[in-house]
Amino acid sequence: MMNEAEPKLDTLHTDPNEQMIVDRIYSAVMEQKLAPRTKLSELALCETFGVGRMRVRRALLLLSSQGIVDLRSNRGAYVACPSADEARDVFVARLTIETGIVRELARGIRDDGIQILRSHVEKEEVARRTDDRPEIIRLSGAFHVELAKCHENSVLIRVVRELVTRTSLIVALFGTNQASTCPDDEHASIIDAIVSGDPQSAEDTIRHHILHVQNGLDLNQSQKAEPDLAKILTGRM
Amino acid sequence: MMNEAEPKLDTLHTDPNEQMIVDRIYSAVMEQKLAPRTKLSELALCETFGVGRMRVRRALLLLSSQGIVDLRSNRGAYVACPSADEARDVFVARLTIETGIVRELARGIRDDGIQILRSHVEKEEVARRTDDRPEIIRLSGAFHVELAKCHENSVLIRVVRELVTRTSLIVALFGTNQASTCPDDEHASIIDAIVSGDPQSAEDTIRHHILHVQNGLDLNQSQKAEPDLAKILTGRM
DNA sequence: TTGACACAAATTGTTAACAATGCAGAACTT
DNA sequence: AAGTTCTGCATTGTTAACAATTTGTGTCAA
Numbered sequence: 001m002m003n004e005a006e007p008k009l010d011t012l013h014t015d016p017n018e019q020m021i022v023d024r025i026y027s028a029v030m031e032q033k034l035a036p037r038t039k040l041s042e043l044a045l046c047e048t049f050g051v052g053r054m055r056v057r058r059a060l061l062l063l064s065s066q067g068i069v070d071l072r073s074n075r076g077a078y079v080a081c082p083s084a085d086e087a088r089d090v091f092v093a094r095l096t097i098e099t100g101i102v103r104e105l106a107r108g109i110r111d112d113g114i115q116i117l118r119s120h121v122e123k124e125e126v127a128r129r130t131d132d133r134p135e136i137i138r139l140s141g142a143f144h145v146e147l148a149k150c151h152e153n154s155v156l157i158r159v160v161r162e163l164v165t166r167t168s169l170i171v172a173l174f175g176t177n178q179a180s181t182c183p184d185d186e187h188a189s190i191i192d193a194i195v196s197g198d199p200q201s202a203e204d205t206i207r208h209h210i211l212h213v214q215n216g217l218d219l220n221q222s223q224k225a226e227p228d229l230a231k232i233l234t235g236r237m
Numbered sequence: 238m239m240n241e242a243e244p245k246l247d248t249l250h251t252d253p254n255e256q257m258i259v260d261r262i263y264s265a266v267m268e269q270k271l272a273p274r275t276k277l278s279e280l281a282l283c284e285t286f287g288v289g290r291m292r293v294r295r296a297l298l299l300l301s302s303q304g305i306v307d308l309r310s311n312r313g314a315y316v317a318c319p320s321a322d323e324a325r326d327v328f329v330a331r332l333t334i335e336t337g338i339v340r341e342l343a344r345g346i347r348d349d350g351i352q353i354l355r356s357h358v359e360k361e362e363v364a365r366r367t368d369d370r371p372e373i374i375r376l377s378g379a380f381h382v383e384l385a386k387c388h389e390n391s392v393l394i395r396v397v398r399e400l401v402t403r404t405s406l407i408v409a410l411f412g413t414n415q416a417s418t419c420p421d422d423e424h425a426s427i428i429d430a431i432v433s434g435d436p437q438s439a440e441d442t443i444r445h446h447i448l449h450v451q452n453g454l455d456l457n458q459s460q461k462a463e464p465d466l467a468k469i470l471t472g473r474m
Numbered sequence: 475t476t477g478a479c480a481c482a483a484a485t486t487g488t489t490a491a492c493a494a495t496g497c498a499g500a501a502c503t504t
Numbered sequence: 505a506a507g508t509t510c511t512g513c514a515t516t517g518t519t520a521a522c523a524a525t526t527t528g529t530g531t532c533a534a
Contacts, residue, residue, distance in 0.1 A: 057517095058295075086391070163492060188397065289518070290519090
C-alpha cells in the first residue's frame with residue numbers, strides 16, 4: 001500500500017452532490033492544499049466524500065473541462081499541471097477579462113460592492129499580520145473573484161474563478177522563491193483606482209498587478225518537481 | 238407517443254467519444270437546428286450516436302456546465318432556455334471579452350489571421366447571396382470564434398465559443414421578426430478597424446456590432462413560446 | 475365535461491458486477 | 505548485476521440490471 005500524501009480534504013458528513021465535490025477540490029487547489037500532479041484516485045475521493053463512484057467521476061469530468069484536473073485514460077485523474085504555454089494563455093486571458101471588468105466598475109460600482117472589497121482587503125491584512133499562509137493565499141485569489149462579483153455577471157464570475165484557480169496551479173509550478181502571491185497593497189490600489197472613477201487608471205492598476213504576479217514566475221525555465229522526481233518522492237517517502 | 242420535432246442530428250457511423258457528441262450538439266445549437274427547450278432524451282441520443290448511455294450522460298453534463306443544456310433532476314436534459322437576465326449577462330460578458338480581444342488584435346495581428354478573417358467574410362457573403370440561411374447563421378457566429386482564434390489563446394477561444402453558442406439560443410428566444418443574425422457588412426468593418434491598427438476604433442466597432450445584435454432582441458418582453466404553450470403544442474399537435 | 479385518483483409505461487438515477495488496462499514486484503535469462 | 509518477461513494486484517472503464525421518479529392514460533365520481 002502506498003503512503004503518499006493524502007489530499008488535504010476534510011471528510012464531509014452530509015450528502016454532497018457532485019457540485020459540492022467540485023467546489024471542495026476547487027477550493028483546495030485555490031488554497032494550494034492540492035499540488036499539481038497530485039493523484040486523485042476514485043476510491044480515495046469516494047471515501048473522503050462518502051459518495052459512490054459515479055458522483056466522483058462526474059465531478060472529475062467537470063473539473064477536467066475547466067482545466068483543473070487532467071484526465072488520463074486508464075490512468076486516473078491528476079491535479080492539472082499547466083504547461084508554460086497554458087500558463088501564458090491564462091495570464092493573457094486574465095488581462096483581457098479583468099481589465100474589462102475593472103474598467104466597467106470604475107464607470108460605476110455599487111456602494112456595498114466597495115464595502116465588500118475593502119473589508120476583504122482588511123481580512124487579507126489580518127491574515128498577513130498573523131502569518132496565516134493558507135488564508136493569505138485563499139484571500140489573495142478570492143479578491144479577484146470578488147471583483148468579478150461586483151460586476152454581478154454570472155458568466156464573468158465563473159470564468160474568473162476558473163482562471164484564478166488555474167493561476168494557483170501555475171504559481172505552484174513556476175513560482176520562484178519570493179512571495180509568490182498577490183503583493184501586499186496592490187489590491188487596495190485597485191479599489192482606490194476604481195473608486196476614483198477613472199477607467200484607464202483602474203485598467204492600468206490591475207494590469208500592473210497581474211503582470212506583477214506573472215513576473216514573479218519563471219515561465220521559461222522548467223517546472224518545479226519534474227514528473228520523474230515527483231513520482232519517486234510519492235512512491236517511496 | 239409524442240411526435241415532437243426530432244433533433245436534427247445526422248447519425249454517425251464512427252465510434253465517437255463524448256467530446257464528439259458535445260461538439261455535434263454545440264454545432265446544432267449554433268446553427269439553430271436545435272431550438273431551446275428541445276428535449277434531449279438519453280435513448281434518442283444513444284441511438285443517434287450509437288453509444289452507450291454513459292457517454293451520452295457525460296456529454297450532457299459537460300453541456301450543462303456550459304449553459305447549453307439544462308439538466309433537470311429526474312426529468313431529463315433540455316436545450317437551455319436562457320432567461321432575460323442570463324441573456325444580458327452573456328452580452329455584457331461578450332462586450333467585456335471581445336472588445337479586449339479586438340483591441341489586442343489591433344495592436345498587432347498576423348497576416349494569415351487577416352487572410353482567414355477576410356476569406357471567412359467572403360464565405361458569409363456567398364451564403365447570403367445564395368440565401369443559405371443555416372450557413373449564414375453558422376458563419377455569422379463562427380466569425381467571432383475566428384476572431385478569438387487569431388488571438389491564439391485557448392482560454393479565450395473556449396469562452397467565446399461558449400458565449401456565441403448561448404447567443405444563438407438567446408436570439409432564438411428573444412429575436413424579433415427582423416434579421417436576427419449579425420448584420421451584413423459589420424464583420425468586414427471589424428476587420429478593417431483591426432487592420433487600421435487603432436485599438437479604440439476596433440473596440441468601438443465591435444461594441445457597436447454586439448450592441449446591434451442585442452438591440453435586435455426584445456429582452457424586456459416575455460420569451461417566445463412560453464413553457465405552458467410549448468407543452469400544449471408538443472403534447473397534442 | 476371536469477376533476478381526482480390509480481395504475482402502467484417510459485425515462486432517469488444508482489448500484490454493482492464485470493472487463494480492460496496499467497503498474498509493480500518476482501522470477502528468469504544473459 | 506542488469507535487463508527482460510511474466511504474473512498478480514490495483515485501478516479505471518464499461519455494461520447491464522435494478523430502483524426511483526415522472527408522465528401519460530384510463531377509470532370513476534361528482
